[in-house]
Amino acid sequence: MSLLIGSITIGLILALLALGIFISFRIFNFPDMTAEGSFTCGAATGASLIVAGMNPLLACLIAFIVGMLAGATTGVIHTHFKINPLLAGILVMTALYSVNLHIMGKSNMPLLNETTVFSWIERFSSSVSGPDAVSNLLGWEVNTRNLWVLLFCVLSVAAFSFILFWFFRTNIGTAMRATGNNDQMIRALGVNTKVMIIIGTALSNGFVALAGALLAQYQGFADVQMGIGMMVWGLASVIIGEAIINDNSLGAVILGAVIGSVLFRLLVAIALRWGLNPNDLKIITALFVFVALILPTLMSNRKPTYKRKVNA
Amino acid sequence: MLKIDNIQKTFNVGTVNEVKALENISIEVEESSWVCVLGTNGSGKSTILNAIAGSFPIDEGTITLNGVDITKWSENNRAKYIGRVFQNPFSGTAPGMSIQENLALALKRGKRRGLGWGLPSSLIADLKKIVAPLNMGLEERLDSPIGKLSGGQRQALTVLMATAVKPQLLLLDEHTAALDPKTAAKVIELTQQIVNRDKLTTLMVTHSMQQAVSLGDRIIMMHHGKVAYDFKGEEKKRLKVNDLLSLFDEIRRKDMIDPAVAKLLQEYYV
Numbered sequence: 001m002s003l004l005i006g007s008i009t010i011g012l013i014l015a016l017l018a019l020g021i022f023i024s025f026r027i028f029n030f031p032d033m034t035a036e037g038s039f040t041c042g043a044a045t046g047a048s049l050i051v052a053g054m055n056p057l058l059a060c061l062i063a064f065i066v067g068m069l070a071g072a073t074t075g076v077i078h079t080h081f082k083i084n085p086l087l088a089g090i091l092v093m094t095a096l097y098s099v100n101l102h103i104m105g106k107s108n109m110p111l112l113n114e115t116t117v118f119s120w121i122e123r124f125s126s127s128v129s130g131p132d133a134v135s136n137l138l139g140w141e142v143n144t145r146n147l148w149v150l151l152f153c154v155l156s157v158a159a160f161s162f163i164l165f166w167f168f169r170t171n172i173g174t175a176m177r178a179t180g181n182n183d184q185m186i187r188a189l190g191v192n193t194k195v196m197i198i199i200g201t202a203l204s205n206g207f208v209a210l211a212g213a214l215l216a217q218y219q220g221f222a223d224v225q226m227g228i229g230m231m232v233w234g235l236a237s238v239i240i241g242e243a244i245i246n247d248n249s250l251g252a253v254i255l256g257a258v259i260g261s262v263l264f265r266l267l268v269a270i271a272l273r274w275g276l277n278p279n280d281l282k283i284i285t286a287l288f289v290f291v292a293l294i295l296p297t298l299m300s301n302r303k304p305t306y307k308r309k310v311n312a
Numbered sequence: 313m314l315k316i317d318n319i320q321k322t323f324n325v326g327t328v329n330e331v332k333a334l335e336n337i338s339i340e341v342e343e344s345s346w347v348c349v350l351g352t353n354g355s356g357k358s359t360i361l362n363a364i365a366g367s368f369p370i371d372e373g374t375i376t377l378n379g380v381d382i383t384k385w386s387e388n389n390r391a392k393y394i395g396r397v398f399q400n401p402f403s404g405t406a407p408g409m410s411i412q413e414n415l416a417l418a419l420k421r422g423k424r425r426g427l428g429w430g431l432p433s434s435l436i437a438d439l440k441k442i443v444a445p446l447n448m449g450l451e452e453r454l455d456s457p458i459g460k461l462s463g464g465q466r467q468a469l470t471v472l473m474a475t476a477v478k479p480q481l482l483l484l485d486e487h488t489a490a491l492d493p494k495t496a497a498k499v500i501e502l503t504q505q506i507v508n509r510d511k512l513t514t515l516m517v518t519h520s521m522q523q524a525v526s527l528g529d530r531i532i533m534m535h536h537g538k539v540a541y542d543f544k545g546e547e548k549k550r551l552k553v554n555d556l557l558s559l560f561d562e563i564r565r566k567d568m569i570d571p572a573v574a575k576l577l578q579e580y581y582v
């Protein structure tokens with residue numbers, strides 16, 4: 001049961017990553033590789049600031065802003081220097097690797113004895129229900145502290161999802177969605193699509209960096225390698241969410257990304273429990289996304305054959 | 313109103329594909345005038361509209377709109393004053409977004425877009441009023457994605473969107489060419505209604521001589537990036553489809569002979 005709660009918690013933290021990927025991949029239609037760098041960058045920034053004694057929430061906010069800067073850089077490289085967005089992302093991701101090492105000063109930064117968002121929750125839980133308290137959840141014994149952590153994650157993700165939903169329904173957010181949908185049209189309606197793309201990639205990577213900062217605090221360390229594969233991980237979450245929700249409205253897609261992230265994390269936890277070699281995790285994720293991406297084409301290719309048979 | 317002064321545009325400069333799409337073109341369009349632009353394929357009709365709209369920078373010359381030199385303005389800044397409908401019915405609308413969202417976006421053309429709600433419920437009634445005259449029943453399905461509509465419906469909506477905020481200049485690039493004749497006639501009727509109602513200054517590229525003859529108050533015929541003919545006032549009113557056809561024939565005949573020879577011939581006979 002505690003494994004389950006742990007997986008859901010990590011799934012929720014990574015839901016912020018999925019929301020970031022949702023912005024680049026679904027609103028602007030390009031896979032933004034910057035995410036791999038900005039995820040680590042958020043973790044590194046958050047961890048270093050916390051080690052330096054900063055309030056962990058403030059550290060998260062600064063991680064968010066640093067992620068936005070990284071994303072804006074990709075946006076500027078793409079829009080002003082006319083570089084393919086995928087390549088622009090790869091350039092910034094590569095550069096961020098060095099930046100992240102400089103931020104931390106080493107490749108791994110432990111946070112075990114630092115004041116993090118989660119150590120705050122732990123202290124709060126001890127003061128409310130006593131240390132090592134155990135709660136009864138649907139007949140299972142669970143550590144009360146973990147439930148508070150879970151609640152915190154649920155509330156934060158709900159808040160950020162709502163902010164995103166609200167933003168994309170404002171005038172500027174609607175113009176941003178139109179930029180990804182038909183840039184020629186929205187330019188003819190007076191919108192500077194370059195600015196929209198820069199704000200969009202900035203927002204996307206802000207979310208990704210925040211996910212990194214929170215995950216570092218949850219797992220107790222930041223590592224310069226922790227961003228590897230995160231873009232595809234986020235994609236998998238978004239795709240699972242879409243398959244489950246099966247509705248294209250904005251709210252549904254955002255909710256889908258969150259649910260997809262949690263489910264994907266659970267699937268991975270179960271697979272690992274059943275003996276999946278952790279080294280194989282990335283290839284399985286990549287295969288999964290590959291299948292999910294070609295599935296719609298495969299299905300629509302099959303339909304006509306079926307029809308032809310019926311007609312014949 | 314609109315003053316195009318000596319503009320030039322060459323594509324693919326310095327390559328084998330170099331095209332002089334616009335060569336020293338100067339046109340002055342008066343307020344509330346409706347100009348039909350005719351011309352053979354590749355004569356530069358779309359290019360001149362794109363140059364005015366700012367889709368690309370021009371090489372030489374200036375473009376002035378209402379006394380303001382907009383030559384160096386970005387496309388999106390010019391959109392504040394210019395409404396556009398494209399030839400491709402899919403170009404003017406965002407397919408994944410609803411009819412109402414598309415219309416709401418158009419109502420903000422050239423205005424500041426901030427953090428206000430993009431689709432306030434108070435707006436829906438206005439949007440219904442905007443689409444109701446189309447008689448397409450769209451007011452009942454404002455929330456369905458625009459991508460589900462037919463090309464004709466989308467083009468009609470694009471005309472509404474381009475004019476929802478009154479533009480100083482309306483640019484129509486063969487906006488009925490991709491539609492079947494019946495739908496094309498409807499979209500033209502709608503265009504005519506709106507242009508006449510708001511007295512819009514309009515530049516309309518068309519392939520249809522019939523449209524050119526029956527609509528507007530001026531015909532500009534382009535050829536090889538230049539203005540070949542320009543008919544206004546009474547002259548334009550007297551023009552018939554047959555006159556235009558024979559002009560096209562003449563252009564084609566001139567094309568058959570080498571330009572240098574043509575010049576010689578002209579010197580001898582004219």
Ligand SMILES: Nc1ncnc2c1ncn2[C@@H]1O[C@H](COP(=O)(O)OP(=O)(O)OP(=O)(O)O)[C@@H](O)[C@H]1O
Nearest residue numbers: 323324331333351352353354355356357358359360
């Ligand atoms: N973006 C571009 N890049 C390169 N060449 C271009 C570009 N746009 C137009 N051209 C060339 O400029 C010339 C004029 O093209 P334009 O599209 O203005 O013609 P048009 O009069 O609109 O023709 P049509 O009736 O076929 O629409 C053509 O030779 C075309 O190939």
Ligand SMILES: [Mg+2]
Nearest residue numbers: 357358359485
């Ligand atoms: Mg054209």
